Amino acid sequence: MDTLKGITTMHTPNPTSQNGAALITGLIFLVVLTLISLSAIKSTSLEERMAGNARDQDVAFQAAEAGIREGVKYISNNIASFQATGFSGFTAGCTAGLCLNNPVTPVWTTITTNNDWETTKTKAYSGLTQVSAQPRYIIELIPYSLPPPGSPLTIGKGNTGAQLTPFRITARGWGVTKQAQTTVQAAINY
Numbered sequence: 001m002d003t004l005k006g007i008t009t010m011h012t013p014n015p016t017s018q019n020g021a022a023l024i025t026g027l028i029f030l031v032v033l034t035l036i037s038l039s040a041i042k043s044t045s046l047e048e049r050m051a052g053n054a055r056d057q058d059v060a061f062q063a064a065e066a067g068i069r070e071g072v073k074y075i076s077n078n079i080a081s082f083q084a085t086g087f088s089g090f091t092a093g094c095t096a097g098l099c100l101n102n103p104v105t106p107v108w109t110t111i112t113t114n115n116d117w118e119t120t121k122t123k124a125y126s127g128l129t130q131v132s133a134q135p136r137y138i139i140e141l142i143p144y145s146l147p148p149p150g151s152p153l154t155i156g157k158g159n160t161g162a163q164l165t166p167f168r169i170t171a172r173g174w175g176v177t178k179q180a181q182t183t184v185q186a187a188i189n190y
Contacts (some may be wrong), residue, residue, distance in 0.1 A: 021055065057182065060175035063128055064184040067135035067171025071097075072188060075139060075167055079190050083165075090141040095143040099124030101140045108138060108170035112183065117172045125171075132178045137171035164189040 068171045075082075082089065099107040099121075111117060121134040142165075170185045 002062055015020050053180070056175035056177055056180035058168055058175075059131060060173045060180040060182040061137040061184070063131050063173030063175070065173070065174060066128060066184045067137040068127045068169050068184055068186045070135075071123070071137045071139050071169035071171060072186070074123070075169075075188065075190055079165075087141055087165075090139075094138060096119040097119060097136075097138045099138050099140045101142045105142050106168075108168075108183070108185070111138065111170075112172075122172075130176060132176060133174040135171055135173040140168040140170070142166040142168060 013107055035135050083106065089095070090100045092100045092102070094111065094116075101107065102110070111121060116122070117136050118133065122138050124133045125137065130133060166187065168185060168187050170183060173182050173184070175182075
């Protein structure tokens with residue numbers, strides 16, 4: 001401190017004597033904060049995409065399940081006419097979703113391989129919203145009869161004398177986007 005005519009003054013360091021340490025430290029701190037923020041944004045956007053894809057896959061699964069339910073309902077409503085006509089509507093190449101089972105290569109694998117899910121070989125279910133395409137299904141007739149559950153296999157008929165006919169229903173469902181696809185199967189004896 002200098003005293004000049006009764007006034008006390010403080011010495012301030014010369015501006016040229018500072019080396020910019022505060023500036024460099026502040027810049028490094030800002031770069032680190034920016035990197036942390038960018039990492040958090042990237043992580044959040046990845047989690048959002050994952051959640052969206054999971055939802056899309058769930059929608060596709062639910063659509064395929066709706067196709068299975070529709071196939072079971074279709075069999076239930078038409079079993080009498082199927083039996084009366086000797087199951088003549090079921091063809092080897094699949095016509096309108098009614099297929100004869102191929103014991104070597106299941107029909108559903110051929111339809112999937114040939115990308116025939118959206119053709120007249122399959123049946124469409126309508127009524128779903130928020131899907132990119134309505135679910136489609138096929139009903140395969142397994143060409144042999146099974147005895148009812150609980151009866152011996154040698155008899156071939158249950159207590160009622162009615163033979164059961166096995167079917168395999170395969171349904172394909174799409175999610176909100178065409179990229180999410182799910183195939184579901186159910187085997188029923190009717």
